[in-house]
Amino acid sequence: MPDTSLRRAVYTAIGVLILCVMLFPVYWMVNASLQPSGNTLTAGFLPLDPTFAGYRRALSEQGQNLVTSVIIAAGTVVLCLLVSAPCAYALSQFRSRWVGIGLLAILVSQMIPGIVIANALYTAYERLGLLNSIPGLIVANCSSGIPFAILILRSFMLSLPPSLVEAARVDGAGLFRAFVAIVLPISKNSLITAGLFTFLFSWSDFLFALTLTTKGGVRPVTLGIYQYLGTQVQNWNAVMATAVLSAIPAIVLLVAAQKYIAAGAIGGAVK
């Protein structure tokens, strides 16, 4: 037995080492964000003399953008779940030849590059006055959220027995009432998974932020970082502090909702 436990300890050590290598850039981002201001990166491996100057600057320059990103991401979650949940239920429980067509459409939609959507939405938004607007970006971000949310929710709802809803139907509830009162509460976990991922997709969006805004009014934080990166970076600590702040949703998601993530990754890809 000591032999296997020793071997296991070695595996754990190797695992920690792999993780350290893979997550080094993330550590470096945090480290660099705590360094004094400047356009060079003379930071040592440890922030021995940490300063929050980068964060102060990031918050004063990018605070508004962070708020914009939160609003857009939250709006995308609400819109995506409202649209996706009934559809996912239909695709999992209704028997119709349209189910296959719907699924095919969702899969094909994954092949369409974001730039194609940006091209078309730009010309449409220009006419509709939706450029530089939060609703415009929310709708655009739904292009990544809705197909994903439908697939995630459907893969869960497939496991719901039809008898569940039938019982309520016998009591006279309409299909929609039964859906709201029974299916949605039971699907809570998958709704959380879909919502978390949709939030993250929308929060991470850069392409639509870049193409569907033309002036400073509405500027998500991803665009703020991009503009920081410009040609010559002047304040690495502020850039990195903004990067850290923008990474918070991902980190929160990973720590708080760990069990949902692998489910999301697998559900969205394979099904």
Next chain:
Amino acid sequence: MVHAPTLTPTTEKSGPEPARRSRWRHHRGEDLTKVLFVLPAALAMLALFGYPVLKNLMMSLQDYGLRTFFTGQAPWVGLRNYTAVVKDQLFSQAMVNTALFTIGSIAFQFAAGLALALFFRRRFPLGGLLRSLLLLPWLLPLIVSSATWRSILEQDSGILNRTLTGLGIIDDPVPWLNSPSVALIAVIGVNIWIGIPFNVTLLYAGLAEIPDELYEAGQLDGATGWRAFRYITWPNLRAVASVLLVLGVVYTIKVLDIILGLTGGGPANATQTLATQSYERSFIDFKFGEGAALSNILIAISLVFAVLYLRATRRAIDE
């Protein structure tokens, strides 16, 4: 809901026998409700995917430029946009870069992902926790990763060059993102880093599906180590692997954020791909017709892989 009694019920969609009679009465209203379940999503998909694809097809056949936004006129020009972008001297370079970027990214993501997935299949303390923390690079906004790697790869003061010179591996700092000869390699490297976690997760799930009995039986026949991988693991992992590889192509071929964040297509167009070119035509040069033509070429390439993808996933969908 419409309560229209009907004497000619069509095919009953679902439901157990006892509920039938009462449901016939509701049938027409019920069908309407069912349509309403799908309608918002159907409209959203049409607006967000159907319309853009059609619009791009049309724009690619039009002289759709800056003037169009003022005059509203976009004259038809046939295939001239396509010939213009294909004849452009950047096109062949963008094609080669797209191919190198896609193949290089996927080959290494997959290989590293498989190695790590196999490693984490060995049960050891903290294995699950370490594996889930490994997902972080995949969850970060791409522009955050780009910014971070910009600082790491910075030529004069970036930590990578400082470390490599400190260790005596290189004499002069490598211009990772500033030299046309290494920029593409650096960009591919960053994309590999981003893609590994996803590959690990899917391959790990695929490995977990392989029943232990197969290995136990294999052991009796002397299939251990490499032979076990060759004759048990790999054949059983093929379905997941093919989905993953094709999905990887479809996603990687259209990558834009990372390249824009790291190099913006430079230096000297060394990291231009079809996607970055399409972006530049549309949103820098305001030649939407040419941008659309390029993105349609991108879709056409993806479509080839889409067929493979659908064939690979059909089993998973049908269930």
